[in-house]
Amino acid sequence: MMLPGQRAVYATVAKRLYFPMVDRSKGSPFPDRLAEGMRNQRLSPKELAALQLDRLRRILTHARETTPYYQRTLPEAVERIDALSDLRRAPFITKNDLFENRELMRSTRPKGQIFSGSTSGSTGIASKFYFDSEHSTWVEVIRWRGRSWWGLSRGDSQLVLWSRPVEGSQWVELTTWAKYRLRNCIQFDTFKDFDDAKLEKVYRAIIRERPRIIYSYGSSLGKLADYFDRKGYELRGAQRPKMVEFTADHMFESEQQIGARVFGTRVCPAYGSSEVGGVSQMCREGRLHISTDHVVVETVREDGELAAPGETAQLVLTTLNNFGAPLIRFKVGDLGAIFDEPCRCGLPFPTMKLVSGKAADLITTSEKEAVSAHLLDYINLHLMKHGIRGVKQFLVEQTAKDAFRLTMVKDQPFDERAPEIFAAKMREYLGERIAITTTYVGEIPLQTTGKRRYFKKVF
């Protein structure tokens, strides 16, 4: 059992020392922007819409003036827009456009430092992108503003079910652990066997440490909720976290309901993408509110026309605070709908629904159980990080318990080590017994609309 005094020390270290230090090193004006973000949520819907339009004009002008890419693609008139719907004049950006043009999208006038991020997202298409201090600050602001609706603030204790880099070195393991600890988090690696023994450890950690937030991939949280249910565990009184939040992949409605019962609080999705950061979060009424001071969300039909309120269509995202590399009309690959009626909670932010998010899965082989399929994304990131070019897009299909088909679209230049390392890392995490066949194709077709994924179980 952790003592209350000890708990307070961890929270103080995170709030007063660790986060301010990280803010300074990243050139992040977090306290100022948080105050601004909190003011924005007290605006009327009309005032907030005006603020969003101002920010949109500002970023469009900046994009045209400071990046070669947008100088070419954005019409001059796009800076003089009168309404959000005028954004239609700008062309879309696909994941492939981003992949091929990221250097041209980089601005000569970032706000603060510039950082590079990478993901292979839900589609298996590798993507690398840039963002600046201003953007990363707003990503943090939005995360914690949304959590403040649940009575939380940055530095509160968290239990995190997430992955660790697949580097495998003890140094990486140690620094990852230390970083989480300083942020007042306990983390469980979802790439290592996520079996009953591990789930029991998670349960005991919750009872012992009483985290205020449980944060997880949807798939791993679903697994934990199911375990609690099977064992008859239910959190009571002070054991209950203030918030249970999942992101990055889907959690079934039934799993969310079981979660709400066993954890004793509502299970909240947070929607976002690596390239954009947070997009929307759940309020106490159970609605997903869009952070319109950080992002413009459009819903676009197959023919390119804007969808009506409530109509399900492709989600298209525009970043408002990334002066390092603006992202204008990015087709993120998810489906959703936007609503125009106000929410009972009183927040001015419009609400949305995510129809079909990233469908990651859990992989079980004869040696390993319920390993998060995000592993495959991290293997691809590992290759990118070490400059091993070769994978433009991939799809892994599990054809039998211990058999996998790895389909790749080659990138130029193609490094022969890429498929070898990919397969070696898969064996490391999924068992030495697995057989992997690799094939190369010119293109991996999209799955059924909205259901884009890099892992499929086909047996």
Ligand SMILES: [Zn+2]
């Ligand atoms: Zn609401």
